[in-house]
Amino acid sequence: MGGPEGPLGEVATALAAGRTAAQVIDAHGRLAWVSEQMLMLAGADDDTDVGYGEHVDEVLERPLWRDLLTPEAAETLRRDLHPRLDDQSGPAAPLWVLSLDLQVGARQRSVGMLGVGLRHADGSPMGAALIYAPLLPARVLALVSEGDEAMFTRMADLSEPAKRPAAIVFADVDSSGPLSRRLPTPVYFELIRGITTAFDALVARHGGIVGKHAGDGASAYFLAEGHGSDSDAACAALRVVQSLPGAVAEVVADLAETGVEVAREDCRLNVGAHWGADLFIGQVVTGGRLEVTALGDEVNECARAEQVATGGQRLVSKTLVERLDEEAAADLGLRPRSLTYRMLSELTRDGGVAGKAERDAGSLAVHDLG
Numbered sequence: 567m568g569g570p571e572g573p574l575g576e577v578a579t580a581l582a583a584g585r586t587a588a589q590v591i592d593a594h595g596r597l598a599w600v601s602e603q604m605l606m607l608a609g610a611d612d613d614t615d616v617g618y619g620e621h622v623d624e625v626l627e628r629p630l631w632r633d634l635l636t637p638e639a640a641e642t643l644r645r646d647l648h649p650r651l652d653d654q655s656g657p658a659a660p661l662w663v664l665s666l667d668l669q670v671g672a673r674q675r676s677v678g679m680l681g682v683g684l685r686h687a688d689g690s691p692m693g694a695a696l697i698y699a700p701l702l703p704a705r706v707l708a709l710v711s712e713g714d715e716a717m718f719t720r721m722a723d724l725s726e727p728a729k730r731p732a733a734i735v736f737a738d739v740d741s742s743g744p745l746s747r748r749l750p751t752p753v754y755f756e757l758i759r760g761i762t763t764a765f766d767a768l769v770a771r772h773g774g775i776v777g778k779h780a781g782d783g784a785s786a787y788f789l790a791e792g793h794g795s796d797s798d799a800a801c802a803a804l805r806v807v808q809s810l811p812g813a814v815a816e817v818v819a820d821l822a823e824t825g826v827e828v829a830r831e832d833c834r835l836n837v838g839a840h841w842g843a844d845l846f847i848g849q850v851v852t853g854g855r856l857e858v859t860a861l862g863d864e865v866n867e868c869a870r871a872e873q874v875a876t877g878g879q880r881l882v883s884k885t886l887v888e889r890l891d892e893e894a895a896a897d898l899g900l901r902p903r904s905l906t907y908r909m910l911s912e913l914t915r916d917g918g919v920a921g922k923a924e925r926d927a928g929s930l931a932v933h934d935l936g
Contacts, residue, residue, distance in 0.1 A: 570598040577684060577695055587698040593691040595651040597625045604698065606722075607670060608634045622647055636674065639666040643679070643696075650683060650694060660685075666698075675700070717770045720792060721858050724775075727848025731790040733803030733886055734842055734865060735774075736872035737765060737810060738783040740834045753826050757833065758782045760817035768809050772802040775858050783872075787847060787860055800841060800889035804898055807839050807880050807935060834878030838871030840864050840930070841886040867927035874913050874923050875934075881913075884931040907931035 569578050574590055578599040581588040587607050590599040597617050600610075608630055610616055617625035625631060626640045635643065646664055660683040668675050677698045684692040724730075739745070739761065746754045762784055766776050769786040773793055777785035786806065793799040815830045822828055842864035850859050864885075871881045884907050887900070895902050911928035 573686060573692055574598050574684070581695065581697065589696045590693060591622060591647070591651065591696065592693040593651070595621050595623075595647070597622065598693065607668070607698075622651075634668055634670075636667040636669060639668065642666060646681070647694070650681070651691075668698075716773075717766075717775065720773075720775050720789075721849065723792075724848050724858055727846060729844055730847045731796060731799070731841075731843050732845050732847060732860065733788040733800045733889070734838075734840050734845075734860065734868040735769075735786045735788075735803050735806060736783070736838045736868050737785070737835045738872055740836045740876060740878055742782045745828075745832060749826070749828065753821070753828075757817065757821055757828065760821065761814055761833070761835070764813040764817055765810070768806045768813055772805050774802060774806065777858060777860065787845075787858065789847070795891075796841075796889045797891040797894045800886050801894040801898060803839055803886065804882065804890075804900075804935075807837055807882060808898065810835050810837060810880070811878065811936075835880075836872055836875035836878060837880040838868045838873075838875060838932075839881070839886055840868035840871060840883040841889050842868075867930050870923040870927040871910060871930060871932055874910055878936055880935040881910075881932040882935055884933070887933065905933050907933050 569575055570590065570592070574592060578590050578601075581590070581601055585603055586601060587604040588601045589597065589604060592598045596619055599618075600616055605614075605616070608616075610630055614630060615628075616630060617628050623644060626635070626644060632640070642664060643666065646662070650662075662681045664679045664681065666677055666679050668677055677700055680697045680699070682695040682697065684694055686692050739758070745757075749757065758781075761782070762779060765784045765786070769776050772788070774786045774788040775792075777787055779785075786803070788799040788803040788806075790796045790799045793802055811834070814833060814835055818828055818830050818833050842860065842862050845860045845862040845864060847858065847860040850857050867883075871883065875881045887895075887902050887905065890898070890900070890902060908931070909928065910930045910932060911924045913932070914923050914928075
């Protein structure tokens with residue numbers, strides 16, 4: 567359905583431009599339009615019949631809306647709408663606010679609903695617009711708005727955990743222990759915050775999803791389904807790997823300009839990058855965090871590659887490099903046919919971290935881009 571025409575269509579267009587979760591009801595109490603954001607919140611797809619043209623009472627009985635609205639919220643909405651739609655020429659206020667509970671995923675969320683009575687130019691009833699917004703303090707919303715919107719959208723698309731092929735990147739500051747002891751704690755915190763911010767910015771710029779942060783370590787995933795192909799996902803991950811040394815150098819240089827005695831060679835990132843064909847990826851949402859995580863053998867192998875890397879090595883797996891098509895490899899300045907690889911177990915014998923690395927990923931073939 568393309569949406570209502572005439573004045574109601576103009577209202578719908580304005581609400582869509584504002585990217586709000588909203589519904590438009592006509593003067594007869596029939597559902598005329600639902601915003602894309604509302605449909606996403608309700609878990610609807612292109613084949614879902616949301617009830618266009620039906621009276622609100624019938625619409626609220628549809629499984630889609632019964633799953634989204636708690637029974638109490640549906641009853642509150644129905645009870646509040648009836649007098650306003652039955653007699654909009656009466657004394658009802660043109661604006662009203664309700665607090666409703668929505669069932670989003672496995673959690674119940676409170677939202678505020680702003681109702682707007684709509685009238686034609688001659689004052690006759692036209693319907694109502696229902697606009698939903700989270701009941702969050704402005705300070706909390708401001709923190710959320712500082713994040714990368716496209717990144718959050720990609721994370722929202724992973725509400726259902728599933729098998730998803732993806733490139734994996736792990737990064738960690740080399741010899742961070744001595745560095746943290748040498749620098750004042752506030753300065754070291756500022757350094758790690760700057761590196762983490764730079765890492766996340768690169769991942770966002772290249773269409774990835776930031777994974778867990780732990781101390782001075784970070785991870786990211788580049789999903790094939792989000793990039794259009796295995797090659798494009800692998801290319802995006804490798805582009806980040808190539809860009810990391812320069813990004814970290816800028817962070818160090820900015821800090822050095824403030825008088826801190828830190829140089830580029832003091833702060834290198836050890837990197838591991840790998841391809842996961844059968845990763846199980848999805849959201850982890852608790853009362854204290856929202857993040858995306860991936861499980862699978864390749865995740866462990868990538869982590870071991872990063873742990874073996876020393877002195878700023880960037881160890882990329884043969885499996886990852888060979889996902890690239892010729893055009894992507896050329897864009898990266900790589901010549902896959904001329905690269906040589908070493909098994910991770912060889913690197914551990916050369917002074918790398920043994921133990922888990924050899925046990926979990928000793929046969930992993932890697933090449934050092936550094």
